[in-house]
Amino acid sequence: MSDKIETVRLQAPFSERVARELKSGQRVLLSGVIYSLRDAGHKRLVELLKRGEEPPFPIENAVLYYVGPSPAKAGRALGSAGPTTSSRMDPYTSCLIRNGLRGMIGKGYRSDEVINAMKKHGAVYFAAIGGAGALLSQAIKEAKVIAWDDLGTEALRRLMVEDMPVTVAIDTKGVDLYKEGPDMWLKRHHD
Amino acid sequence: MSVREFDVAILRDVVEELCGELACELPNDIYNGIAQALDREDGPMARQVLNDLLINCDIAAKERVPMCQDTGMIVVFLDVGFDVRFLGDPYEAIDEGVRRGYKRHVLRMSVVRDPLRRINTHDNTPAMVTTRLVPGDRVTITLLCKGFGSENMSRLAMLLPADGEEGVRKFVIDTVSKAGPNACPPFVVGVGIGGTFDQVALAAKRALSRPLTEPNGDPFYARMEQSLLAEINELGIGPQGFGGRATALGVAIEVLPTHIAGLPVAVNINCHMARHIKEVL
Structure with missing residues (x-):
């Protein structure tokens, strides 16, 4: 393993071509527009797509952040805003990827079904540091609820982010940091 | 009286x-535990994560944000x-x-x-x-x-007396392995052994309230805490599951008397933000 982590800057939304250049293990400083959505919001979004209705944001090339933030204090966009466990979103995700979703930010494993959809359609999965909600919140400059306000912390929000630190966990080739990282450590320490 | x-x-x-x-x-024992884990890591990814966790704590304390x-x-x-x-x-x-x-x-x-x-x-x-x-x-x-990212990965088993210490050890290691990145490692692992179905879970929860710096008062279980921690930290999961030594910061065991026919064991996983506090009034 190299002594340095490769860091790239990325602007969201981004195209399939850009997604396919990203490699598992790269650190990414993400800027631009992303959307926050988690459990209840995923259910609504997928139901709406299945009814053939217009989604409340452009899914094509969009990045979703799985987060249920704590409320904002005065003068801040959001409170604490770290990632939640991604696997709960797995049942909805391949449908969203088929509809053009380009990136997801969360933490933890993804299902084989999701990884296969990512490979096929060129989508990428980023990990943000779970539990680092105060740090991640600093990268979120603006937050606006754009749909499903009744869901409270789970509402759909449009977020303006600046140099949000994330790591490419699973790339478009299906290379998975959650497998490769521990395997590499074990190889280094037990061979 | x-x-x-x-x-x-x-x-x-x-x-x-x-x-x-x-x-x-973050309580001092946990903050220091993360700092010590950082000293022991040699991989850049693991070091970056642990360092970011300490920065996160500093920001939270300074700005009074969770x-x-x-x-x-x-x-x-x-x-x-x-x-x-x-x-x-x-x-x-x-x-x-x-x-x-x-x-x-x-x-x-x-x-x-x-x-x-x-x-x-x-x-x-x-x-x-x-x-x-x-x-x-x-x-x-x-x-x-x-928090429930880690609570969701906790487990309970009614082992048999014949399973013994080895059975408990296997169950703890298996639970931690399955928790993986979803439960936000490095963990604090609370283990309850003995009692009844209900009490063993409480013992595991109570174990999470014990500071990392305080081992079990019984040297037998203090040694078991140390050997379990060492074994967990050879799994390679590491901070956030990106690979590394620090899969857990500590293991705390609480035991209870139990029935001649049983060996209940509960493993309550806490993420690295192991938030605990005690006041005597």
């Missing part, structure tokens, strides 16, 4: 204050002296403290009233309270702020 009259408003005010402290300030957006469910262990007489309802006082604390400190309301109908209570009540009667005239309150 004189009776000590205890105004429950004290309990309410302490809980209100501690809810904010728990959410925004370290993690999952400001949890409040778990309370209330040890009440035999000679204490409460003036008022202590359970209502604790819930009122949570209600005021979560509002005042701008924390996330993460509790639903009913597990299937799932309507949010919008004030993070009720707290999950376990009361014990103990000698003396003091009230000791221990608060945990328990």
